[in-house]
Amino acid sequence: MSSFHTLSLTELAQGLRARRFSSVEVTGSFLERIERHQGTLNAFISITREAALAQAAAADRALAQGTGGVLTGVPIAHKDIFCTEGVRTTCGSRMLDNFVSPYDATVVSRLKAAGAVTLGKTNMDEFAMGSSNETSFYGPVKNPWNTALVPGGSSGGSAAAVAARLAPAATATDTGGSIRQPAALCGVTGVKPTYGRVSRYGMIAFASSLDQGGIICASAADAALVLREMAGFDPKDSTSVDAPVPDYVGELGRPLKGLKIGLLKEFFEKGLDRAVEQRIREALAIYEELGAQLTEVSLPHLPLSVPVYYVVAPAECSSNLARFDGVRFGHRCENPRDLQDLYRRSRGEGFGPEVKRRIMTGTYVLSAGYYDAYYLKAQRVRALINEDFIRAFKSVDVLIGPTTPTPAFELGAKTSDPITMYLNDIYTIGANLAGLPGASIPCGFVGELPVGLQVVGPHFSEARVLQVADAFQRQTDWHTRVPKAFA
Amino acid sequence: MSLTREQLASIAALARLDITAAEAPVYQASLSSILDFIGALDAVDTASVKPMAHPLPGLSQRLRPDEVTETDHHEQYQQNAPQVASGLYLVPKVIE
Numbered sequence: 001m002s003s004f005h006t007l008s009l010t011e012l013a014q015g016l017r018a019r020r021f022s023s024v025e026v027t028g029s030f031l032e033r034i035e036r037h038q039g040t041l042n043a044f045i046s047i048t049r050e051a052a053l054a055q056a057a058a059a060d061r062a063l064a065q066g067t068g069g070v071l072t073g074v075p076i077a078h079k080d081i082f083c084t085e086g087v088r089t090t091c092g093s094r095m096l097d098n099f100v101s102p103y104d105a106t107v108v109s110r111l112k113a114a115g116a117v118t119l120g121k122t123n124m125d126e127f128a129m130g131s132s133n134e135t136s137f138y139g140p141v142k143n144p145w146n147t148a149l150v151p152g153g154s155s156g157g158s159a160a161a162v163a164a165r166l167a168p169a170a171t172a173t174d175t176g177g178s179i180r181q182p183a184a185l186c187g188v189t190g191v192k193p194t195y196g197r198v199s200r201y202g203m204i205a206f207a208s209s210l211d212q213g214g215i216i217c218a219s220a221a222d223a224a225l226v227l228r229e230m231a232g233f234d235p236k237d238s239t240s241v242d243a244p245v246p247d248y249v250g251e252l253g254r255p256l257k258g259l260k261i262g263l264l265k266e267f268f269e270k271g272l273d274r275a276v277e278q279r280i281r282e283a284l285a286i287y288e289e290l291g292a293q294l295t296e297v298s299l300p301h302l303p304l305s306v307p308v309y310y311v312v313a314p315a316e317c318s319s320n321l322a323r324f325d326g327v328r329f330g331h332r333c334e335n336p337r338d339l340q341d342l343y344r345r346s347r348g349e350g351f352g353p354e355v356k357r358r359i360m361t362g363t364y365v366l367s368a369g370y371y372d373a374y375y376l377k378a379q380r381v382r383a384l385i386n387e388d389f390i391r392a393f394k395s396v397d398v399l400i401g402p403t404t405p406t407p408a409f410e411l412g413a414k415t416s417d418p419i420t421m422y423l424n425d426i427y428t429i430g431a432n433l434a435g436l437p438g439a440s441i442p443c444g445f446v447g448e449l450p451v452g453l454q455v456v457g458p459h460f461s462e463a464r465v466l467q468v469a470d471a472f473q474r475q476t477d478w479h480t481r482v483p484k485a486f487a
Numbered sequence: 488m489s490l491t492r493e494q495l496a497s498i499a500a501l502a503r504l505d506i507t508a509a510e511a512p513v514y515q516a517s518l519s520s521i522l523d524f525i526g527a528l529d530a531v532d533t534a535s536v537k538p539m540a541h542p543l544p545g546l547s548q549r550l551r552p553d554e555v556t557e558t559d560h561h562e563q564y565q566q567n568a569p570q571v572a573s574g575l576y577l578v579p580k581v582i583e
Contacts, residue, residue: 102563195542209542238548307525318502325503327576332569336579340503348505356504357514360495361521363502377528379538384531386539418517419524435542459543 004029005165009074009222012168016073019063023073027056027117030075034119034166037486041142043161045080046088047120055117062115071229072115077170079158080121081128082108083202091204092126092136095330095350105202106234107171107213114229122157122170126352127321128178128206130154131424134415135354143186144483145449149408152182158216159186164486169217169226173203175210176309177428180440183216184403184452187442189469189479190216191223194460195435196241199234207316210432219479220441220469224248227462243460251463252470257291259468262396265298267427273406279444279451280402286475295396299388304381305429306422311365311378318362324350357418386434393458398468402427403440403452427454437462441469442478488526489519
């Protein structure tokens, strides 16, 4: 059988448990697809064929003995921001081109424990800083719907891999939209959990008060199955929240009658592509048919979320990336004259332009005399944005709107002006600033390009967000569409 | 606001980043436009607002008991090091 990629992750997991096919067959088939399309899409940085087949063989033995877990034998990919023991972990940077992680991230070890097989590491914007995957040291990922276009970022490799069905699921991270925006641009389902829900241990840090790991799959039902294994308390992450993880799969299928959906007034104002807006309105009509009530709500401070983000995220990045000093691991320059020269040239050579830009922005806003004016000011406005969300969730259950203002854009179209690039995340950043869970699901097309619908809920409402996303996917088939070249 | 060449050089020095002469004007322009962009925050009255330090209300960093939980992995970790000798990381001479 060579059509494993046409099955959902849930169907693959069930088929493996019922031993209708083996993990070696399934894994081999996905590896073959990854290798065949790597030249076109560049979705992977490392393909771990041998290790994957060995893990698959072990999974088959476990399945034969009846000791398999929920995901035993299911092949998945990891964003190259997650440390994988014995496997190169680059974070899309020249700085870590030679770095072989000595340990597994908690996300990786949890999914291994659930039985998942690792196919390889997906391409990404360097240190997750980008919205188009064009800042990767390993070259941009191409959008499977049109290879002249970007897949979005920073989890562009994970989104493209799932869209082209090179993997049934791929881990991802979201600091300002890096799961939801590429999911929208590639026509797949991306889930960013509440801050603290999924362990950040072994997830290379960018902005520690915003970073959150999550998952990209074809559907919300698949995402629920994987997230249930990924989520939960981890003593190794001091920001991990010690709260029980609901059965995300078991919670699916509840009727939406009476659900109160908030439409963010600010998301439907200037800048939103008319055709994208049309798809979002059509999706909202489906929710009304399902019995949900729509109410317009306003978050007056939300338009300030992008400037707040571009103070807070670079500030935290400049601090987190100070560890890359050319001494203990990572890139080191040739023939350093002295220690300062070693630091400056190793970092100057090892980091790409966007990372350097953000480190310098962060260094400036944190430097003596500017801390109050920029960083503290931004944290105050962040509190106002957070209060706006809390107020909104007193009257509605979830917020629904577009994930991005436009569908995918051309490679190179926005690389010359950082501000234009930053504005791609205008609808997604708010959830990161407030630590809220969110998802993007496909809700139709503009021409040949997918459009993403965003669902955001209160803290720890992943079960509700997944339910709302899944209910839509039970009524529509947008999430089953695959670009022709990869069908 | 517009950053001068000297200001850019001082930021790069603080950040321990070597910036080439060719790169400098590009960063000068883009950092200046980013600072203009984030300047939008000045217009908001935040006099009575407490700055937000943690995305989850009421939570702060958890502490753990001061116990040894890690075992010795230095040989494994040093396999990623650019230069080591006798279990030590080597850097250029700091003290003459």
